[in-house]
Amino acid sequence: MKRIYLLVAAFLSLTALTAQTTFRKIQNLIPRDQNGINQFDVKKDSVGFKGLSVDLGGALALQFQGVKSFNEQSNLAAPIEGYRLNNLVNNFNLPTANMTIGAQLYDGVRVNLELYLASRHHNDTWVKGGYLQIDKLDFINKDFLAAFMQYATIKIGQMENNYGDAHFRRSDNGSTLVNPFIGNNIMDAFITEMGVEFYYNRNGFVSMIGLTNSKLNQNVKEIVPSSPTQNTTISPTILAKVGFDKQIDTDLRMRLTGSLYHVSNISGNLYGSDRAGSRFYGVMTHAGYTGVSGTVADNFDPAVNKDTGRFNPGYGNWATSYMINPFVKYKGLEFFGTLEFTSGGDAKGNDDTRTVNQYVGDVLYRFGNKENFYIGAKYNVVTGKLNNADANEVTVNRLETGAGWFFTKNILTKVVYVDQNYNDFSQFTEGNPNDLYGGRFNGVLFEAVITF
DSSP, rough: OOOHHHHHHHHHHHHHHHHEEESOTTTTTOSSGGGGGTOSOOOOOOOOOOEEEOOOOOOOEEEEEEEEEEEEOOOOOOOOOOOOOOOOOOOOOOOOOEEEEEEEETTTTTEEEEEEEOOSSSSSSSEEEEEEEEOTTTSSTTTTTHHTTTTTTEEEEEEEOOOOOGGGSOTTTTTTTSSSSSSSSSSSOOEEEEEEEEEEOOOOOEEEEEOOOOOOOOOOOOEEEEEEEETTOOOOOEEEEEEEEESSSSSSSEEEEEEEEESSSSSSTTTTTTTEEEEEEEETTTOOOEEEEEEEEOOOTTTTTTTTTOOOOEEEEEEEEEEEEEEEETTTTTEEEEEEEEEEEEHHHHHEEEEEEEEEEEEEEEESSGGEEEEEEEEEEEEOOOTTTOSOEEEEEEEEEEEEEEETTTTEEEEEEEEEEESSSSEEEEEEEEETTTEEEEEEEEEEEEEE
């Protein structure tokens, strides 16, 4: 009987909620379906305020991987024994899922909460971030600064920080529909820090200035150095973007932006903070073996070793990154590029400058009814030094070719062939074999994604 009372109470509560709220009447929301592809930064629309309104969405991705890894390690001298890369079989990876909960709180004011329901790094549910978006200041006074806010937006919270345009075309755990391929950039710029971003977009002019506290995990504990090379202070991170984005005519759209990311004392890491993990599971990992100082464990674990297939420049102390993104779409033909120039301190407490650069270009042709089919190719190369003391730079390059089919605007299937190569990596790391020495992985991947 008690259980029946609880169900009745829950039903009455839901009835009361629906009586005073609406659903999906959200202002300035970028669609989570096919209509959201190539939507950058923020947008303004004409959706009217209908009172408190609730939005609930999700994204689910399922991936089949058929990829093999290779390197040039052979005939290793004792005491190294039994070293080899893990054999990877053709099978499904753990499905991933996201959930988005939002609400229109006031005219021009909405809140957004994003969760990872399952990811490579965390199999359980955890919060990616949340933010408040302000597109009008009517809560101060009716039409307060209305002429300015017609083109301006303010975002406040712990959120996906807006450095560059590439993160608008990347896979974010279960949300992979905006990525025409399966892998993200080799040097994958993605971070969620506490901060604020100010946008002003007008007549094709694009601009943003942002500030974060440079911390991925928030706390107020004093930093007590454990070594002379550890930072004892945290400095704000500065973000900026400027550019031009215009639909020239019905067939041609052109966009060009330049972006800045700078931090003086690193806490988070722009290229290692995607806690969901890489889309290439287990590549370039080794089985357990005997090393120079005894047993070396298998490093396949998808959660612990979550960034397989990526490159992290590993800056310490300070870092500066510049990203230039050209985007051109003429009818069904589409080009998106990334030119990224990065530098930073070699280690915490050491200000010697080291540089790593990245170049990416992808070409797509979208065709069919409402461009529901596409084919394309993406080439990505990263080059730079792992340490200032190294004599040579290393290079990582990847070719990814693929095709996709939108069953509906909410359902996408895609298939890619990937071939990634590692050049000029040292044969040994602290005496043990370097998995990336003469490294390469290639193969075919399938992915299906549903968003709503």
